[in-house]
Amino acid sequence: MTGQRTEATQPAVGVEERPEPPGLPDPLPEPAAADIRLETVLGALSDPLRLRIVRKLLLESEEFDHTCGWFGLDRPKSSLTHHFRALREAGVTRQRQYGLERRSQVRVADLNARFPGLLDLVAAWTPPDGD
Amino acid sequence: MTGQRTEATQPAVGVEERPEPPGLPDPLPEPAAADIRLETVLGALSDPLRLRIVRKLLLESEEFDHTCGWFGLDRPKSSLTHHFRALREAGVTRQRQYGLERRSQVRVADLNARFPGLLDLVAAWTPPDGD
DNA sequence: GTACTTGTACGAGTGGAGTCGAACTTAGCA
DNA sequence: TGCTAAGTTCGACTCCACTCGTACAAGTAC
Numbered sequence: 001m002t003g004q005r006t007e008a009t010q011p012a013v014g015v016e017e018r019p020e021p022p023g024l025p026d027p028l029p030e031p032a033a034a035d036i037r038l039e040t041v042l043g044a045l046s047d048p049l050r051l052r053i054v055r056k057l058l059l060e061s062e063e064f065d066h067t068c069g070w071f072g073l074d075r076p077k078s079s080l081t082h083h084f085r086a087l088r089e090a091g092v093t094r095q096r097q098y099g100l101e102r103r104s105q106v107r108v109a110d111l112n113a114r115f116p117g118l119l120d121l122v123a124a125w126t127p128p129d130g131d
Numbered sequence: 132m133t134g135q136r137t138e139a140t141q142p143a144v145g146v147e148e149r150p151e152p153p154g155l156p157d158p159l160p161e162p163a164a165a166d167i168r169l170e171t172v173l174g175a176l177s178d179p180l181r182l183r184i185v186r187k188l189l190l191e192s193e194e195f196d197h198t199c200g201w202f203g204l205d206r207p208k209s210s211l212t213h214h215f216r217a218l219r220e221a222g223v224t225r226q227r228q229y230g231l232e233r234r235s236q237v238r239v240a241d242l243n244a245r246f247p248g249l250l251d252l253v254a255a256w257t258p259p260d261g262d
Numbered sequence: 263g264t265a266c267t268t269g270t271a272c273g274a275g276t277g278g279a280g281t282c283g284a285a286c287t288t289a290g291c292a
Numbered sequence: 293t294g295c296t297a298a299g300t301t302c303g304a305c306t307c308c309a310c311t312c313g314t315a316c317a318a319g320t321a322c
Contacts, residue, residue, distance in 0.1 A: 038256050039177050046174035047310085068269075076312055081270060086309090100268045100319045117248025125169050178280085199299075207282055208299060214280090215299095231289050231298045 028088060028095045028102075033110040036091035041115065044090035049073065050083050051125055054092060057106045058123045065096065065103035159219060159226045159233075164241040167222035172246065175221035180204065181214050182256055185223060188237045189254045196227065196234035 045051055053071055068080045084104060087093040092111065093104045111119055176182055184202055199211045215235060218224040223242065224235045242250055 037259070038252060039179050039182055042173040043177035046170050046177055048170050049310095051170055069267095077269060078271085078313075079311060082310070085270095097269095102269065115252050118252060121169060121246050121249060128168070180280095200297095209283075209301080210281060212300060217279090228299095233299065 025096045025098060028097070030088055030094060030107075031091045033091070033107075033114065036110065036114055038115060040090045041092060041111070041118070044086050044092050045122065047083070047086075048127060049075070050087055050092075051122060052127060053083065053087065053104075054106055054119075054122050055125055057093070057104065058108075058119060061105065065094075065105035067101045067103055156227045156229060159228070161219055161225060161238075162222045164222070164238075164245065167241065167245055169246060171221045172223055172242075172249070175217050175223050176253065178214070178217075179258060180206070181218055181223075182253060183258060184214065184218065184235075185237055185250075185253050186256055188224070188235065189239075189250060192236065196225075196236035198232045198234055 045054065053073075056071060057066065068077070068084060073080060084093070084095065084102075087104070088095050091107060094107050095102050095104050097103075106119070108119060176185065184204075187202055188197065199208070199215060204211060215224070215226065215233070218235070219226050222238060225238050226233050226235050228234075237250070239250060
């Protein structure tokens with residue numbers, strides 16, 4: 001049951017019922033596209049570390065999703081779990097479980113449809129003290 | 132000295148040195164346009180009440196600035212002071228003192244220059260439980 | 263089997279944000 | 293002179309987010 005939160009604690013409001021391409025693991029619990037709230041997304045993106053994660057995914061992902069280790073973030077694993085979950089529960093990213101690894105990708109289509117231009121701002125962002 | 136914070140407590144990093152049109156009071160301390168940080172702005176806009184304030188200013192202000200009372204917010208005055216200051220210190224709004232009243236306006240030009248499209252998202256936002 | 267790796271769950275500590283009441287300051291007006 | 297209105301400041305409270313260490317679960321490889 002690794003990587004699967006229990007029903008009692010998962011806060012996802014509406015889990016998407018989208019037909020998946022064959023061979024992909026199901027996404028972890030996430031809000032449906034229509035349930036993504038602007039104030040929640042802005043709150044998720046107001047943290048520099050998470051802004052960095054999303055920006056790196058946008059600029060360097062090349063259509064693939066990535067594990068937590070790929071980002072090269074100098075934080076304990078429990079802290080990274082916290083931030084990646086915050087992004088997923090806000091609807092910013094989607095996470096899938098591949099064996100041991102949990103890979104993340106930005107929900108580009110959903111976010112561009114609901115908040116056009118927002119991801120452009122994230123991509124253009126520069127960290128306070130360099131990259 | 133009402134409405135003027137002391138030098139010791141004001142956190143504004145760089146106060147703008149812009150020549151003012153005649154007859155307008157000086158703006159209260161605010162970050163210069165170049166010092167406005169995306170993560171700070173997103174944090175300021177992640178609160179539903181502040182999102183509501185900015186949206187109302189954008190949709191109904193008609194080029195004029197407005198007092199706190201104009202918004203019709205059902206909160207104590209001390210709470211409103213807190214939120215209006217958060218917006219101003221993040222660089223989202225500008226406040227000027229007119230006698231007893233402190234009027235707010237959105238820094239539309241500055242924000243559109245630094246974060247194009249962001250204010251459109253705020254204007255298009257709908258509160259969770261109606262307006 | 264054992265060891266290693268990825269990531270979670272849990273608990274604790276810390277700090278900051280949101281909320282509010284009460285007292286205060288100031289401007290305008292009767 | 294005194295009252296009223298707009299908004300601040302201060303202190304206190306609560307709650308949540310961030311951080312982290314530790315322990316645990318589950319694949320993978322030897």
